Amino acid sequence: MNTDHNSGELKLELITKGVRLDRSALSSKEIVRALDIANQVHNPLELDLILPGKVLVNIAIQECLDKETNYRLIKEAEDFFVVNKDLKVKVYLEPPPKFYDQLTTSGKIMAKVGRKYGDYLLVTPTGACEFLSGDMACKYCDVDAKNTDDKSVQDVLETIEAASAEGAAEFVCINVGYISSDDGGISMVLPFVKEIKKNFDVLICVQAQPPKTDEWIDLTYASGIDSLAYNLEVYDEEIFNKIAPGKMSLVGRDRYFQALARAAKVFPSGAIVSNLIVGLEPVESTFKGIDILTAMGVVPTLPIFRPVPGSDLESHIDLTPESLSPIYVHLQNALKRNRLSSSWISHFNVVVNAIDAHYFGGEAPVKRQWPTVLKSKKRSKLALNLRRRLRVRTAEDNESTGL
Amino acid sequence: MSPQDFKVGQGVTVDTRPIPLVLLTKSYRSITLIAAVVIFLLIINLPTPEGLTFTGQKALATFALCLVLWITRALPLAVTSLLALVLIPMLGILDSTEAFSLFGNQAVFFILGAFILAAAMMKSGLSSHMALIFLRRFGGSPGRLLAGVLLVPAFLSFLMPEHAVAAMMFPIVLEVAHGLDLKPQKTIYGQALFHSLAWGAAIGGVATYLGGARNALAVGILKQSTGEFIGFFEWMIAVLPTVLVMLGVAYLALRRFFPSDVVSVEKAVKLIEEKNKSLGKMNAEQRLIGIIMVFTVIAWIFLGSRFELASIAIVAVVALFVFQLIKWKDLEEYVNWGIILMYGGAIALGFALEKSGASSWIAETTVTKWTDSPFLIVALIALVSLLLTEGMSNAAVVAMLMPVGLGIARQYGIDFKIMVFAISVPAGLGFAFPIASPPNAIAYSSGFIKPRKMFTIGIMMDFVALLVFLLMTQIYWPLINLDL
Numbered sequence: 032m033n034t035d036h037n038s039g040e041l042k043l044e045l046i047t048k049g050v051r052l053d054r055s056a057l058s059s060k061e062i063v064r065a066l067d068i069a070n071q072v073h074n075p076l077e078l079d080l081i082l083p084g085k086v087l088v089n090i091a092i093q094e095c096l097d098k099e100t101n102y103r104l105i106k107e108a109e110d111f112f113v114v115n116k117d118l119k120v121k122v123y124l125e126p127p128p129k130f131y132d133q134l135t136t137s138g139k140i141m142a143k144v145g146r147k148y149g150d151y152l153l154v155t156p157t158g159a160c161e162f163l164s165g166d167m168a169c170k171y172c173d174v175d176a177k178n179t180d181d182k183s184v185q186d187v188l189e190t191i192e193a194a195s196a197e198g199a200a201e202f203v204c205i206n207v208g209y210i211s212s213d214d215g216g217i218s219m220v221l222p223f224v225k226e227i228k229k230n231f232d233v234l235i236c237v238q239a240q241p242p243k244t245d246e247w248i249d250l251t252y253a254s255g256i257d258s259l260a261y262n263l264e265v266y267d268e269e270i271f272n273k274i275a276p277g278k279m280s281l282v283g284r285d286r287y288f289q290a291l292a293r294a295a296k297v298f299p300s301g302a303i304v305s306n307l308i309v310g311l312e313p314v315e316s317t318f319k320g321i322d323i324l325t326a327m328g329v330v331p332t333l334p335i336f337r338p339v340p341g342s343d344l345e346s347h348i349d350l351t352p353e354s355l356s357p358i359y360v361h362l363q364n365a366l367k368r369n370r371l372s373s374s375w376i377s378h379f380n381v382v383v384n385a386i387d388a389h390y391f392g393g394e395a396p397v398k399r400q401w402p403t404v405l406k407s408k409k410r411s412k413l414a415l416n417l418r419r420r421l422r423v424r425t426a427e428d429n430e431s432t433g434l
Numbered sequence: 435m436s437p438q439d440f441k442v443g444q445g446v447t448v449d450t451r452p453i454p455l456v457l458l459t460k461s462y463r464s465i466t467l468i469a470a471v472v473i474f475l476l477i478i479n480l481p482t483p484e485g486l487t488f489t490g491q492k493a494l495a496t497f498a499l500c501l502v503l504w505i506t507r508a509l510p511l512a513v514t515s516l517l518a519l520v521l522i523p524m525l526g527i528l529d530s531t532e533a534f535s536l537f538g539n540q541a542v543f544f545i546l547g548a549f550i551l552a553a554a555m556m557k558s559g560l561s562s563h564m565a566l567i568f569l570r571r572f573g574g575s576p577g578r579l580l581a582g583v584l585l586v587p588a589f590l591s592f593l594m595p596e597h598a599v600a601a602m603m604f605p606i607v608l609e610v611a612h613g614l615d616l617k618p619q620k621t622i623y624g625q626a627l628f629h630s631l632a633w634g635a636a637i638g639g640v641a642t643y644l645g646g647a648r649n650a651l652a653v654g655i656l657k658q659s660t661g662e663f664i665g666f667f668e669w670m671i672a673v674l675p676t677v678l679v680m681l682g683v684a685y686l687a688l689r690r691f692f693p694s695d696v697v698s699v700e701k702a703v704k705l706i707e708e709k710n711k712s713l714g715k716m717n718a719e720q721r722l723i724g725i726i727m728v729f730t731v732i733a734w735i736f737l738g739s740r741f742e743l744a745s746i747a748i749v750a751v752v753a754l755f756v757f758q759l760i761k762w763k764d765l766e767e768y769v770n771w772g773i774i775l776m777y778g779g780a781i782a783l784g785f786a787l788e789k790s791g792a793s794s795w796i797a798e799t800t801v802t803k804w805t806d807s808p809f810l811i812v813a814l815i816a817l818v819s820l821l822l823t824e825g826m827s828n829a830a831v832v833a834m835l836m837p838v839g840l841g842i843a844r845q846y847g848i849d850f851k852i853m854v855f856a857i858s859v860p861a862g863l864g865f866a867f868p869i870a871s872p873p874n875a876i877a878y879s880s881g882f883i884k885p886r887k888m889f890t891i892g893i894m895m896d897f898v899a900l901l902v903f904l905l906m907t908q909i910y911w912p913l914i915n916l917d918l
């Protein structure tokens with residue numbers, strides 16, 4: 032059997048086609064525990080695999096996209112392998128973090144408060160996104176509408192503490208759906224940011240909707256948030272309007288671009304990201320989106336569309352690894368051209384990113400700027416804080432004494 | 435403040451310029467602080483020049499230190515004044531009892547009283563009422579509405595600080611602009627309206643002691659240093675013609691340089707009517723404050739020489755509290771306490787320079803050498819005051835020029851009062867930059883004003899103002915016994 036493979040291509044294969052669990056893997060203690068947690072939080076089973084070359088991939092097992100998939104996850108002795116009829120690749124299965132089944136003092140299961148994705152701990156402190164309660168929901172949305180209960184600052188702090196204890200929270204990513212307010216939900220996030228920064232030595236990124244005015248973007252940076260995502264999701268205007276009715280009517284596509292442009296000026300290079308979901312629009316349109324965003328100083332993240340069974344887009348554009356790889360090469364080249372780094376997202380395991388792109392023949396990842404600075408966490412924090420101190424001004428700094 | 439404590443409304447912005455520029459801006463303050471100290475030490479350690487005592491030299495060093503700090507604003511203006519107040523006795527320029535007693539100067543208490551009266555007018559809504567009642571009388575045509583937006587703040591600035599008038603009228607003018615569908619920077623009429631607001635408030639602010647507290651500061655320094663005084667009415671009589679001519683010039687300039695691009699202002703008139711209606715009738719509280727204000731002004735005019743202006747102001751303030759028309763809490767919000775501290779220190783510094791002979795020495799060694807025409811000297815001082823006010827606080831200009839100006843006046847036998855006018859009137863007539871005056875800054879924040887246009891037309895207005903002022907010194911002042 033062939034053990035030669037390309038990790039980037041394999042990642043695409045696994046994301047698009049899914050993987051079946053072999054009986055040998057199914058009975059392993061790691062999978063049993065992962066299943067148990069998935070049941071407790073009413074979420075589909077997701078597994079984190081590390082492919083050779085430290086390529087991270089998150090696979091949703093139950094939503095096996097291609098029922099005919101040939102990929103299976105097997106266990107031999109203590110090792111896991113991804114196999115098909117021609118290939119056998121040793122992979123490392125990341126066991127679900129220990130903190131997942133711990134409870135916060137208010138009795139919440141921590142897996143519901145924070146989910147680990149690579150080095151990121153994703154926290155969604157509010158109830159559901161307001162789009163989900165009307166007919167405004169994004170058509171590609173896979174957010175669990177049932178997981179609506181609010182998490183307190185204390186719940187989040189305890190979860191981060193437990194996650195940090197096992198080294199699972201280098202970055203805390205706070206996710207806010209749509210909240211009908213001028214600030215895009217930032218005011219709601221600020222108490223969390225304040226306490227997290229006070230108690231932990233972590234970087235914080237926030238995924239939110241663009242606020243109505245740029246003043247909020249400046250405040251977002253001033254408040255200590257290190258990275259920000261306003262997710263456009265698709266570049267094509269017509270498709271955007273069709274599949275993101277809430278975003279279209281209550282935020283507006285133009286506002287995404289304006290807000291991203293301001294944010295890219297305010298935050299350090301590479302710290303502003305925006306999703307362009309691959310597979311929701313023609314490839315040419317994704318190319319255009321990549322070009323426009325990178326020229327603005329925004330790093331596109333390119334998650335691959337995984338249709339939720341039973342959803343409107345269940346049988347959307349058919350994706351093949353062959354059709355996908357040029358997109359990542361294009362992304363990598365665009366980042367290089369615009370001297371942008373993608374270090375902030377390098378550990379997102381749910382997206383294929385520029386770091387993986389060199390597996391498809393793209394140029395080597397951009398090494399300048401933040402990736403190298405960020406190598407040492409201490410140094411990076413120092414540099415980031417210093418930058419913030421220098422750049423943030425308050426009215427008091429600007430003002431005369433009013434005499 | 436830790437970064438996470440920032441709140442919206444605090445005017446948090448991120449400086450996106452290249453880092454070297456940001457660094458330069460940030461270190462500017464430290465550099466100026468060091469420069470100020472170096473200049474201070476240098477002057478104090480130089481050999482004492484002929485004609486100057488060592489005490490005078492120390493007063494001069496303190497003055498130079500404050501000058502750098504006032505101009506650069508490396509410290510808040512009030513803190514610089516407090517520093518002066520501490521340095522004066524520490525360096526033995528005046529003894530400490532004398533230095534600190536200057537803080538009790540009547541100008542300081544007059545300004546305090548004026549601020550409290552203005553606070554009562556603002557808090558009760560009387561000022562908005564007055565603005566709308568007067569504004570209603572204008573309208574009908576774009577030209578008339580423009581005249582209203584010029585004259586109403588000008589008149590209100592006779593009674594209240596100009597910055598308070600501009601701040602109070604700003605939302606009204608903004609609503610008028612929106613009501614007329616005027617687009618920021620695009621519609622000429624929108625630019626005209628906000629220039630009109632700024633110019634009206636600034637020009638009106640020189641007419642009395644109430645419009646610009648710098649006027650009272652100048653008179654405070656005058657009284658402390660020379661024993662002379664300018665009464666409330668006397669001030670108005672001397673300055674009012676300049677104000678009226680400048681309002682006329684301003685109107686013509688607005689019509690000439692901002693030709694109206696709107697045909698009808700009907701919507702704005704309706705809006706003003708509606709706003710006026712929504713405020714309802716003047717309530718008893720507003721009427722009572724109005725009555726106290728009228729009596730106070732009458733008392734300042736007719737009894738000002740018998741009782742001190744400050745005493746009348748404080749009696750009015752007590753009346754406000756007796757009738758429960760204002761609460762102490764409101765004062766904390768509306769009164770600019772910084773200015774009170776700043777004026778106390780500035781007056782002390784002016785007196786120290788005068789008493790130590792430093793101001794006369796500056797006069798002798800500078801202006802005296804260049805010209806011996808009193809008119810040219812007054813013109814020069816007025817020009818310097820006007821130019822400085824374009825870049826720094828009006829009050830700081832007065833604090834800076836008054837001691838020197840009085841020294842020069844003594845040298846040339848110029849009436850001290852003329853020197854007060856020559857410094858404080860132009861100090862209120864800067865039109866070219868947003869930072870030239872608080873009304874300019876407020877109007878500029880609307881987004882309607884184009885900076886370039888503000889500059890070009892503003893410079894022209896500056897020089898017309900200087901010309902009008904100088905013409906008054908020659909044509910009008912001799913008629914009221916102010917001979918130059």
Ligand code: SF4
Nearest residue numbers: 160162168169172208
């Ligand atoms: S913004 Fe769209 S994708 Fe995000 S949670 Fe709301 S509906 Fe779902």
